[in-house]
Amino acid sequence: MAVDATTRQRVLDAVDAGFDAQLDFTAGMVRFDSTRGNEAAMQEFMAAALRERGYDVDHWKIEVDDIRDMRGFAPVEFVDYAQAYNVVGTLTPRQASGRSLIINGHIDVVPPCDAARWTTPPFEPRIEGGRMYGRGAGDMKSGLAAGIYAIEALKAAGFRPAAPVYLQSVVEEECTGNGALACIQRGYKADGALVPEPFGPSIMRAEVGLMWLCLDIQGDPQHASAAFQNVGANALEKAIHIWPFLKRLETEWNARKADHPVYRDHPHPIRVNLGKLSGGDWVSSVPATARMEVRLGVLEGEDLAQIRQEILDRVAEACAADPYLRDHPPKATFHGFMADGYVLEPGSEIEAAMGRAHEAVFGSPVTSTISSAVTDARYFGLYQDTPSIVYGAVCGQPHGIDEYVELDSLKQATRAYALFIADWCGLEPL
């Protein structure tokens, strides 16, 4: 139930009054280089921040063996989880009368692409022209901070949620999703979930699935001058040979959207991205190795086992077309995302609650969007039967250079979150 007009105004005023503190907190988050393998220090910070704000804090290291057999687990390859900590802060009402809520945000960020081309260093947040710049400023430290400050606003207005709230600060969203999965394994479950990703002030109707593929190609290294003896095989040239075969999947898989109830309306949901390639250790040597890493979007509803087979078949087709690769096929490793797509079925109560909150803030009905990316929302939706809302601020250049979050949109999103939480969980006096 939406809150009454007086309460609503008190809450909105409290969001506005707290917004500077919210930005300070967000900037503090952005200062952490919390790229994969470097998350632990930031999770210490998050645990302390939640404890300070009255949460019961659960702070644990993810053990791969604990989640390996769960649905939604994604392979952990070439890395360890030495720094993979999750933090969940729980707020418990005196008397639970509303619906419980997970607020889930990830603190891991992708690397800066090319730090030298940033206007200012990626981990030094900068506010200018109504934006905060920094790696993770948009995706999604500002979103997680907005979730926290929405609740701070309720408290400043004299309330707290009348149902348990689980504030999840997770890792591994940018590569596997195993951080969110570990929260499920840990026993967290709620009546609804909010994932404050910066996808704009619109409800995400659907997200695609996703896989990461790594191909390790072994060449036949030789002195670069040796070609005339008809020996040698250049691992990089073999990788280059394979790439167009994989890229063709993008066209083929996008064509399948015609039959999809949701994605038929998306212009280009599936993207096959050559994300990394490296090979060779000396300019005058024929490269012995090449590693090619590819992100492959997957249409919602596809069977992942079948998709994996399609990918491997495509690699085999590429190899069949090359005399060397025929006898020396690359080693294929699915080394990250193994994500099903997710659709938020229209008509849920949680969507209605977010719609009311949005309309109270923006004065117009909320729209919905279809994403060609993935979020952790799928975990709650697919594996816990918990409808998950993705709704948030506007982010520019996610994964790019000079990533930013638009501050007006961030304040509006925070207002909407606060009203949504009040609506969904109900309120009790502090």
Place this chain on the structure above:
Amino acid sequence: MAVDATTRQRVLDAVDAGFDAQLDFTAGMVRFDSTRGNEAAMQEFMAAALRERGYDVDHWKIEVDDIRDMRGFAPVEFVDYAQAYNVVGTLTPRQASGRSLIINGHIDVVPPCDAARWTTPPFEPRIEGGRMYGRGAGDMKSGLAAGIYAIEALKAAGFRPAAPVYLQSVVEEECTGNGALACIQRGYKADGALVPEPFGPSIMRAEVGLMWLCLDIQGDPQHASAAFQNVGANALEKAIHIWPFLKRLETEWNARKADHPVYRDHPHPIRVNLGKLSGGDWVSSVPATARMEVRLGVLEGEDLAQIRQEILDRVAEACAADPYLRDHPPKATFHGFMADGYVLEPGSEIEAAMGRAHEAVFGSPVTSTISSAVTDARYFGLYQDTPSIVYGAVCGQPHGIDEYVELDSLKQATRAYALFIADWCGLEPL
């Protein structure tokens, strides 16, 4: 003048008697990982080894500024010369009556390609089946050791060269040649030069020229899912676009051999090798950068300035064919070899001397070979008017996996070197 039969036999016997010690010394050299940037420790070892054997040792750090303006200088980019030391040991006769000689070998080696695929670790020399395996065992630590042990054999037989011998242990052969160049700058010059590269027991008639090219490509990084918004440019895909344009130069430049007095007889002298490529820092990000490094062989006699222009024109042609690259051309850096080809004109006295030595060892006339690689021999031949002989043992898998030198061929080469030195320099009693 060839030595008399008795002396010859004494010298050959001395080579054989010293061969175990020679192999021990060679193995000691192979144990150094003397890849670029890691040469200093090995040069300490070489300086001590020469000092121990009675050489006056000159051991100095190469300063780029000292050689920058010399003919034959190759660009030093992305590296420093903190470990770039040269060692020259000089043996001076009591009375110089013969012709002076430079024996020049490089101690730098290329990286191991893929250490995991070596039968035994690349910097742990292993003797098996008449071969010594190890990175640099062939190219060319065994050659430099053979030069040293040829002189040790003369000494063991009661002689020493009757003319100055400059034993040059240099760096930078595998990337620039600036090590040999620095010896010239330092003032070393002789009547002839021997470069004991493992090109087999045959006199190298000619070597090609060579350039290294580095292309730094800047993409327009984005979230991998963003393609449908028609934004982003994948730096790796742009590199892949450029590569075939450069590779075409191989065919075109090889076609020019038809007019070359020496290379018309070579099946495929020019090789354009994609030696290194790397780009991207996250699988789900559109790569912001790619660096592509290419080795381009150059026909002997070509004008290097013109070749550079041909290369840059070819890159420009590739860029013109791509809407993004048209506006965002890569940065091109010639970051290593800038080598002219070299022909040892037939009929020199030094070639005759090596021919006599070869025939005394093998019982048959020496042949000549034409190389699609480069050596430091060009420096003495082109810039000091000092004819340079490249002749040596047989090496397998240079720059490859399980590189080796054939030990029989190494002993024969050492015998030939000893007789050649005796012939060219003359002998005086110890």
